[in-house]
Amino acid sequence: MSTLAYDGLAMTGRQLRRVRNSPGLAVLTQLMPINMLLFFGYVFGSALAMPGREYRAFLVPGLLVATAAGGLMTGMFQAAADTHRGVMDRFRTMPVSRAAVPLGQAVADLVVTVVGTVPLLLVGLAVGWRIEGSATDAAGAVGLLLLFRFACTCAGIFLGLLTRSEDAAGQLGASSFVLPLLSNAYIPTGNLPGWLRTLAEWNPISAVTTALRDLFGNAAVPPDSAWPVAHPAAGALTWSLALVAVFLPLAVCRYNRGQ
Template structure:
């Protein structure tokens, strides 16, 4: 285990150095969630039943959850780029654990995500969002977000290795961009048609967004508190749902990504 952590740490350092030499991409990942918060908060907020600061208090946790879910897209592109340019094959020739490379890549993504959440939370606070439950609630929400980001990063790593090319990753990334739209990240689900509400409430992003709202003491549904009547289990029990979704994704995709890396892109 210590060897795996050491080798994974070396890959993590490599990924962070790579990110440092691509400042434009780093700035984009930092500013995009803030831009979406400003747009949705002030444009959509004026047209909803939860206007102004009420909607923004609902929106900020949703955008935090969407940012966590973006680990899928970010890791997908990173893994596909390394595979397409031969970096993955060079890693495979080294005498190191097959789990070390995906572990280092997902760990580096987790570090950059932690930094990306800071400006989003600061802007949210400036717009009227508040953490009503104190430090314990804030730490709990942060833990849920980072765990979910780590889980989705493994999903993205597997899909990136599976795609094997940047072009295929780009097409697949366009599909994953829609996932937050089919959740409660931006809007309450109780007003959706029956089948669409079911899809949205079983979306893992909905469980994470609702868990963050609950842990921070923010509005959860259109009524302002608590899950809406008839909500699906992950939405009615959001913290447990978010943790179970994250555990399930890790249980499935950690071994899948590790085996795929060991086989190589042509396997």
């Protein structure tokens, strides 16, 4: 086994033990999208209902992607906490592969995401959401979702290493909550003003959300959309790979630089 793989597994195990030692935070994080599904689906469902569509079926893929985008906040806070408390400095003194530390954090987050997504899917099925596409398409949707989560976590890790402050990372991470609001995760973008619709449709969350809806068979691709939404699978894959290609090397370089 290569040094990177061995050290990466060790760092992944460390992050998973970190989650195990803070079960309350993990549970609260996973309960948030379920609460939003129930709140938006039942409280706002009648007001936001769209002709020919069940809003809760429309909402579930959007919440899945919004939760995946939360990797930005999670990665940022954990990396900033480790930097602020001197954990990263300690790792640099050890014979550990430089890429293994940020990569291990991102992979551990992916494992937690897989486990945490199951309750949301079960609640979605309970409130009427259904997978209407093929099993192959559904598997592709899950793969895109996890790739996007990984990409967001890589971006968050870099920003967390950059800020080096838990308070700053917490405030910056909390502001990322607005990103799903500027997308089609919760509402269709067809009736938005022109400039706002363009902004929303070029938001990576919109491309991934549309790809999930398309692959799950929940909704047709909206007409006259921007390229990432008009070609959702390609758009989602392009955005996700671009984020990984940019932020994973930046995170490794930032970790190597230290101060």
